[in-house]
Amino acid sequence: MFSARVPSAGDERVLKVRDLTRLARGVLEGSFPSVIVEGEVSNFKRHMPSGHLYFTLKDEEAQVRCVMWRSDAAKVRFEVGDGMKVIVKGRVSLYEPRGDFQLYAVTLMPAGQGALQLAFEQLMKKLEEEGLFAEDRKREIPEFPSRIGVVTSLEGAAVRDIISIINRRFPVVEVVIYPVKVQGEGASEEISRAIRDFNTLSNVDVLIVGRGGGSLEDLWAFNEEVVARSIFESAIPVISAVGHQVDFTIADFVADVRAATPSAAAEIVVPDGQEVIAGIKSDVRNIGRLVEQKIYGLTLELDKLSHHYALQQPSSLVDQKSQLVDELTRRLETENQHFMDATFQKLKAVESHLNALSPSAVLRRGYAFVESNAGIVSSVGDIEAGENATIHLHDGTLESQITGKSERLAEHE
Amino acid sequence: MSKAVKQKEELSFEESLKRLEEIVETLETGNAPLEESIKLYEEGMTLAKSCMTRLNEAKLKLKKIQKNAGGALEETDIEN
Numbered sequence: 001m002f003s004a005r006v007p008s009a010g011d012e013r014v015l016k017v018r019d020l021t022r023l024a025r026g027v028l029e030g031s032f033p034s035v036i037v038e039g040e041v042s043n044f045k046r047h048m049p050s051g052h053l054y055f056t057l058k059d060e061e062a063q064v065r066c067v068m069w070r071s072d073a074a075k076v077r078f079e080v081g082d083g084m085k086v087i088v089k090g091r092v093s094l095y096e097p098r099g100d101f102q103l104y105a106v107t108l109m110p111a112g113q114g115a116l117q118l119a120f121e122q123l124m125k126k127l128e129e130e131g132l133f134a135e136d137r138k139r140e141i142p143e144f145p146s147r148i149g150v151v152t153s154l155e156g157a158a159v160r161d162i163i164s165i166i167n168r169r170f171p172v173v174e175v176v177i178y179p180v181k182v183q184g185e186g187a188s189e190e191i192s193r194a195i196r197d198f199n200t201l202s203n204v205d206v207l208i209v210g211r212g213g214g215s216l217e218d219l220w221a222f223n224e225e226v227v228a229r230s231i232f233e234s235a236i237p238v239i240s241a242v243g244h245q246v247d248f249t250i251a252d253f254v255a256d257v258r259a260a261t262p263s264a265a266a267e268i269v270v271p272d273g274q275e276v277i278a279g280i281k282s283d284v285r286n287i288g289r290l291v292e293q294k295i296y297g298l299t300l301e302l303d304k305l306s307h308h309y310a311l312q313q314p315s316s317l318v319d320q321k322s323q324l325v326d327e328l329t330r331r332l333e334t335e336n337q338h339f340m341d342a343t344f345q346k347l348k349a350v351e352s353h354l355n356a357l358s359p360s361a362v363l364r365r366g367y368a369f370v371e372s373n374a375g376i377v378s379s380v381g382d383i384e385a386g387e388n389a390t391i392h393l394h395d396g397t398l399e400s401q402i403t404g405k406s407e408r409l410a411e412h413e
Numbered sequence: 414m415s416k417a418v419k420q421k422e423e424l425s426f427e428e429s430l431k432r433l434e435e436i437v438e439t440l441e442t443g444n445a446p447l448e449e450s451i452k453l454y455e456e457g458m459t460l461a462k463s464c465m466t467r468l469n470e471a472k473l474k475l476k477k478i479q480k481n482a483g484g485a486l487e488e489t490d491i492e493n
Contacts, residue, residue, distance in 0.1 A: 280430070287458070
């Protein structure tokens, strides 16, 4: 078919246009199989639906048309735009239908900084403006979760660290692992899908999303927009746990809490069991103390009543009460149900005694008490003949005057 | 064991702790009558004991989510 050779000087052959363009194309392709060019992007267009990129690369004095096929364009992580300084690696060819000399870009890098760095900054800016990092939309992490979802790889130290720390600290939970790819092609989609699936199932209280340490490239899935969006949209609170202390990913900024490492996430997600036990012990002590106080208060009241009205007091009652306090104290350590029941029975007895001794109950039985201007009269020495006195009965008072008094001889003890 | 106590055992760990706090608070007001105080005391001790037992004897439950043959998400137990 076409077998023309590139004409040399003095060659008088007449070429067809298509022969010339084809020859020129051959020369260009042979001479520039791989070039790296720096320049500024202009006339940038992403053709839809093909996804191919078309732009012009220029500097002060020249320009060249560039094409980037969709398969290559998909690997460009940052947003390309007019005015951006880039470094293009590709091959030179010629588009025969138009005779255009073109650069077919295979990779595109921002000039002056890393592509990932730029992509990170671009997405940060975009999501920040959209409010994805706003503090006031951060969800509360539950203090005592009962089911914890974990989105990570089943391989690697991260999942093992998380399990062993939760197991050590607070094993009263279920850990539900959703295994995903955490790096490489498709990782971000898998992570995002897992977060969404957990939200559909809606059967965990909190999510840990993360992986162990690695290079910026390894951690990249956690800088992808699709992951950021699914964290943002999650109704379940999310703890991010990506890489080491020094690594910050976009997932960290969107998450409700950023844990420095997967281990740190495990420490955040559950309380320390030992502290919880200490808290329970303190509650137990407080409950014991408060009930003791209650009983002690009633005891005092009882004593006061019995003294006040100079009633005969069964001395065993006082002993019984002080013993009860001791017993209750011991009860705190023993946890014995029979003992508990017995204590309760005794307390009930004390209470019925208390009722029996209440002022109205006593007065109802025919007792009375006498009050002078100086107060309660509990001894004949408290009042003199001729003084006025008020006699209190259960249903009222009697006003009286003392007409005489006699002292009873001391009784035998 | 009475029905009331049995119901308490079905409280989640968090609910149990919350109830325990409530009991302390109620007793702190000092307003509860003796009989109620003793009942609260009993309830508190039962809750505290059950929480501590749960913490001390619990074994972490591990599960894995995967898609079954029909493409639906399925939870399976995995060995700890």
